[in-house]
Amino acid sequence: MNGLSLAFFGISALATLLGALFVVISTNPIRSAMALLLAIGGVTCLFIGLDAHFLAAIELIVYAGAVVILFIFVIMLIGPDATPPHDSKALFSRTLAAVVFGVFALVTGFFMMRASGGLHQLPPFRHDFGTIDMFGRELFTRGLVPFELTTALFVVAVVGALAVARGRHKSDATGSSAKEPSP
Amino acid sequence: MIPVEYYLVVAGVMFGIGGIGFLSRRNLLVQLMCIELLLNSVNVTLVAFNRMRPDDHNGQMFAFFVIAVAAAEAAVGLAIGLAIYRLSRSVRSDEADLLKN
Numbered sequence: 001m002n003g004l005s006l007a008f009f010g011i012s013a014l015a016t017l018l019g020a021l022f023v024v025i026s027t028n029p030i031r032s033a034m035a036l037l038l039a040i041g042g043v044t045c046l047f048i049g050l051d052a053h054f055l056a057a058i059e060l061i062v063y064a065g066a067v068v069i070l071f072i073f074v075i076m077l078i079g080p081d082a083t084p085p086h087d088s089k090a091l092f093s094r095t096l097a098a099v100v101f102g103v104f105a106l107v108t109g110f111f112m113m114r115a116s117g118g119l120h121q122l123p124p125f126r127h128d129f130g131t132i133d134m135f136g137r138e139l140f141t142r143g144l145v146p147f148e149l150t151t152a153l154f155v156v157a158v159v160g161a162l163a164v165a166r167g168r169h170k171s172d173a174t175g176s177s178a179k180e181p182s183p
Numbered sequence: 184m185i186p187v188e189y190y191l192v193v194a195g196v197m198f199g200i201g202g203i204g205f206l207s208r209r210n211l212l213v214q215l216m217c218i219e220l221l222l223n224s225v226n227v228t229l230v231a232f233n234r235m236r237p238d239d240h241n242g243q244m245f246a247f248f249v250i251a252v253a254a255a256e257a258a259v260g261l262a263i264g265l266a267i268y269r270l271s272r273s274v275r276s277d278e279a280d281l282l283k284n
Contacts, residue, residue, distance in 0.1 A: 002184070005184070005185060006185060009185050009190075013189070013193045016193060016197060017193065017197060017200070020197045020200040020201060020204075020220050021200055023200075023201075023204060023213065023216050023217065023220060024200055024201075024203065024204030024207075024217065029210060029213055032212070032213050032216055033212075033216065036216050036219060036220070039197075039220060039223070040223070043223050043227060046193065046227055046230075047227075047230055049185070049190075050190065050233075051234060051237075052230045052233070052234070052243050052246075054243075055226075055230060055243050055246055055250075058247065058250060059250065062250050062251075062254050063219070063250075063253075066254060067219065067253070067254060067257045070257060070258065070261055071212060071215070071216065071257070071261070074212065074261045074264065074265060075212060077265070078212075078265075078268055078274060081268070081272065081273070081274060082210075082212060083210075084273060084274065084275055089277070090209075090277060094206065094207045095207065097207065098203045098206045098207040101199075101202050101203055101206055102199060102203055105195070105198070105199040105202065106199075109192075109195055113188075116188060119187075119188050120186055120187050120188065120235065121184050121187075122184045122185065122186070122187055122234055122235065123234075123235065123236075123237060124184075126237050129234075129237045129240075130240070130243065135240050135243060135244075138239065138240045138244060139240075139244060139247070142244075143244050143248075146248060150248065150251045153251070153252070153255055154251075154255055157255035157256075158258065160262070161258045161259050161261075161262035162262075164259070164262040164263055164265075164266050165261075165262035165265045165266060167269060
């Protein structure tokens with residue numbers, strides 16, 4: 001049992017980290033989106049390993065079903081311009097930023113590992129932990145107000161995304177935006 | 184059972200990869216994907232700590248709202264990316280310099 005769960009954890013962690021790595025290093029955005037899909041699948045398996053079954057389902061539905069598809073739609077809409085030719089403009093500052101961030105992350109991780117004082121085993125599994133029943137019960141009692149406010153967030157996000165992505169009409173187009181195709 | 188530190192290490196390495204990618208890439212779409220990676224690593228941390236204290240589902244509830252906000256963020260971010268592309272025919276984030284000077 002222990003070996004099996006360790007193997008499951010190892011495979012999901014490997015998928016997550018490989019996906020994250022290929023999101024960053026691949027030059028084609030479509031490949032980045034596919035690698036993001038792999039990372040999402042790995043995170044879903046990590047959630048299953050942590051007995052958060054409802055969140056695993058939500059993660060798969062929202063990310064793999066909506067967000068990655070939205071990315072692929074936009075990449076397809078932009079077409080070949082989504083892969084701009086490689087040049088080394090501002091290469092030094094970008095490399096410096098990445099190196100500083102990496103060193104900071106490594107130092108922080110080192111100190112946190114030193115301060116944690118050994119490994120902490122997870123407590124034994126409770127059969128009603130992470131199920132839709134228990135999670136929904138808490139979500140609709142203590143988390144009801146933020147849950148309802150999420151709908152307002154989504155309405156604002158959809159209206160904002162429509163307003164930004166639609167552009168201007170020809171009647172109120174001025175200056176450089178006049179060449180934009182009106183819907 | 185698997186120690187909680189393993190999950191935290193995976194989440195931390197994922198956060199590091201996402202942060203480095205966000206800082207070093209200039210493609211707007213890849214930068215948005217890196218933001219998704221950052222949010223996902225935080226979600227793994229929240230769920231792992233919730234598994235350490237299984238009395239309630241506070242961490243999972245927080246991760247749920249993070250997922251909701253991330254979905255809204257992706258929609259608005261991609262819309263802004265499309266608007267920038269239509270304006271400058273480029274998806275490079277450093278060419279969006281309308282406020283410069």
